[in-house]
Amino acid sequence: MTYRSVDEGLERSTDKWMISGLVVMVILILGFLFYSWFEPAARADSLEEHQASLVAQGADLYSLNCGSCHGPQGEGGVGPGLNSQQFLAATVDDQVKGLISTGIPGSLMAAYSLDFGGPLTLEEIDALTAYMRSWEETAPDNPDWRSCCG
Numbered sequence: 001m002t003y004r005s006v007d008e009g010l011e012r013s014t015d016k017w018m019i020s021g022l023v024v025m026v027i028l029i030l031g032f033l034f035y036s037w038f039e040p041a042a043r044a045d046s047l048e049e050h051q052a053s054l055v056a057q058g059a060d061l062y063s064l065n066c067g068s069c070h071g072p073q074g075e076g077g078v079g080p081g082l083n084s085q086q087f088l089a090a091t092v093d094d095q096v097k098g099l100i101s102t103g104i105p106g107s108l109m110a111a112y113s114l115d116f117g118g119p120l121t122l123e124e125i126d127a128l129t130a131y132m133r134s135w136e137e138t139a140p141d142n143p144d145w146r147s148c149c150g
């Protein structure tokens with residue numbers, strides 16, 4: 001008799017703990033599902049925001065440093081047209097960044113990165129490149145983008 005009542009007490013307490021454990025587990029699983037449902041969207045949103053602010057910064061840098069030679073909208077001038085569909089399709093970002101960083105020796109195109117004696121950080125050159133890429137969707141057909149300078 002005595003044993004039984006001890007066992008019953010123990011059983012009740014064990015049940016209580018098991019139920020608490022289950023509740024905690026369910027909360028954790030729901031929390032995880034909730035997180036994995038919303039996290040990718042949050043990440044995509046913040047990537048998009050980052051990209052938009054990079055492009056906006058690039059636009060400012062472009063009009064300050066580049067528009068005078070390459071045209072306010074990249075249409076070309078003393079320097080080649082940069083918003084040419086063909087130019088944008090023919091280059092990857094690293095090439096564009098390289099050209100801006102080192103410049104083109106023997107031409108009016110100066111080196112722009114701090115590493116090569118220019119005024120811009122690599123982050124600013126990334127922003128410029130992102131801005132130039134933002135032209136890509138609507139870039140005009142201009143196979144002679146280098147007509148300015150051979």
Ligand code: HEC
Nearest residue numbers: 065066069078079080099100104107108109112128146149
């Ligand atoms: C003083 C005028 C001048 C300024 C300012 C200038 N560029 Fe240039 N850029 C040129 C000329 C000229 C060339 C062509 C050089 C050559 O190939 O002989 C050129 C070439 C380039 C090219 C390579 C294009 C190609 O088809 O070969 C890129 C990219 C470029 N410039 C980006 C920029 C960016 C971005 C800025 C601003 C940070 C800038 N340039 C500022 C004159 C300029």
